[in-house]
Amino acid sequence: MKKHNKTRKIRKKKQKKNTIQKPSPSILFWSALVFVTNMIHGFVAGLYLYSFLFASLTISSLVVHTEYNWLTNSIDKIMIGSIVLYGGYRMWTRRNTSIRTILLLAICFLTFFFCVWVYVYGCFAGKYCFSKNGDNWHAGMHCIGSFGHHIIMLL
Secondary structure, eight states: OHHHHHHHHHHHHHHHHHOOOOOOOOHHHHHHTTHHHHHHHHHHTTOHHHHHHHHHHHHHHHHHTTSOSHHHHHHHHHHHHHHHHHHHHHHHHTOOOOHHHHHHHHHHHHHHHHHHIIIIIHHHHTOGGGSTTHHHHHHHHHHHHHHHHHHHHHO
């Protein structure tokens, strides 16, 4: 009888070791979904390229925040760069001197520089996105960046 109980305990231990427990999606996965609002806004405003870019960014961000490797990270960085370049192009071509436009451009620059500071400076200094609570900063960066691009779409 004792031998049978011992074998059962060993089987339970092996089952626990072999069981793969997938972690629940992180805050970065959920905060990446904020880019869906940009995709919808772009589509409704008739900015189909912007909408496509944000759809692509949403997919790449969801993938990179669940399956991180050099390929998914590279694709995500390419999508981020594409959106930054297209947003900059839209800002450059929509210049005029109305107070509304100047105010919206100021907000865009502030949101852009916030995201750059939190990510780039944080990388070098080991702060913000690269600190112990970096996921919260990164999620905030998703939201601030999304807001900045909503403003660009209003220009």
